[in-house]
Amino acid sequence: MPSKSSSASSKKSSCSCFSTRTLGFFAVFLALFAALYSYLDARLEQFYVFEPNHLHDLSQRAISAHGNDTRAVVSYIVNELDQKLEGKYLNKDEEWVFNNAGGAMGAMYIIHASITEYLIIFGTAIGTEGHTGRHTADDYFNILQGTQLAYVPGEYEPEVYPQGTVHHLRRGEVKQYKMDESCFALEYARGWIPPMLFFGYADTFSSTLDFPTLWATTRITGREMIGNLLNFKM
Numbered sequence: 001m002p003s004k005s006s007s008a009s010s011k012k013s014s015c016s017c018f019s020t021r022t023l024g025f026f027a028v029f030l031a032l033f034a035a036l037y038s039y040l041d042a043r044l045e046q047f048y049v050f051e052p053n054h055l056h057d058l059s060q061r062a063i064s065a066h067g068n069d070t071r072a073v074v075s076y077i078v079n080e081l082d083q084k085l086e087g088k089y090l091n092k093d094e095e096w097v098f099n100n101a102g103g104a105m106g107a108m109y110i111i112h113a114s115i116t117e118y119l120i121i122f123g124t125a126i127g128t129e130g131h132t133g134r135h136t137a138d139d140y141f142n143i144l145q146g147t148q149l150a151y152v153p154g155e156y157e158p159e160v161y162p163q164g165t166v167h168h169l170r171r172g173e174v175k176q177y178k179m180d181e182s183c184f185a186l187e188y189a190r191g192w193i194p195p196m197l198f199f200g201y202a203d204t205f206s207s208t209l210d211f212p213t214l215w216a217t218t219r220i221t222g223r224e225m226i227g228n229l230l231n232f233k234m
C-alpha cells in the first residue's frame, strides 16, 4: 500500500516537472522572439531598398512622359528601378493576378516582395470599393491613372487622390476606399509584410474560392521573398 502511493506521487511529480519545463522553454522562446522582434522593428529602415519620395517623383515623371498610356508608365517605372537597383530585387515579368481583399477586387503585378517591403501595380479598369485592411506596414498608393477616394469615420467629405498624388495609409490605420472607374496605382508597402498576406488571402476562403489565383499569388510571392532572402534582402 505505501509503495503504491509513493510510485503514484513520483509519477505525478515527474509529470508536473515536464510541463513546467515545457512552459519554461516556451517562455524563453517567447522572450527571445519578442526581443528579436523589437530589435528588428527598431531597425526596419536599414532593410529597405525603395524610397517613398523617389517612388512618388518617379511616378510623376512617368506620367509626364506617357500620360494615360499606363502600360508605358509602368514600364518606365520598372526600367528606372531596374537601373537604380542594378538588376537586383525586381520581378520584370508582368505576371498579373486577380486580388480580392477587404471586399474590393482588382488585379496586381508584383514588382517586388520581401519580408519588409512590397511594390506592386494594383488597379482595375472598371472600378471597385472596399476596406483597406489594418496593416503592419506603411502603405503608399501612388495614383498612376484615375482617382481614388477614401473615407474615415467622423468625416463628412471624402479624401480625393487624383492622378500623380500619393495616398499614404499609415501602419495600423484603416479606411474605406473606392475607385469609381478605371484606376491604377504603384503601391509600395514597408514594414512587416508576412502578416499582410492573411488579409490578402481571406477573401479567397470566405468568398471567391479561386484557388488557381491563390496558388499563382503564393508561388510568385514565395519565389520573390525567398529569392530576395538568398540575396541577403530581408
Ligand SMILES: *[C@@H]1O[C@H](CO)[C@@H](O)[C@H](O)[C@H]1NC(C)=O
Residues within 6 Å of the ligand: 063, 064, 067, 068, 163
Ligand atoms: C488622363 O485622362 C483623364 C481623364 O480623361 C484626364 O483628366 C487627365 O488629364 C489625363 N492625364 C494625362 C496625364 O494626360
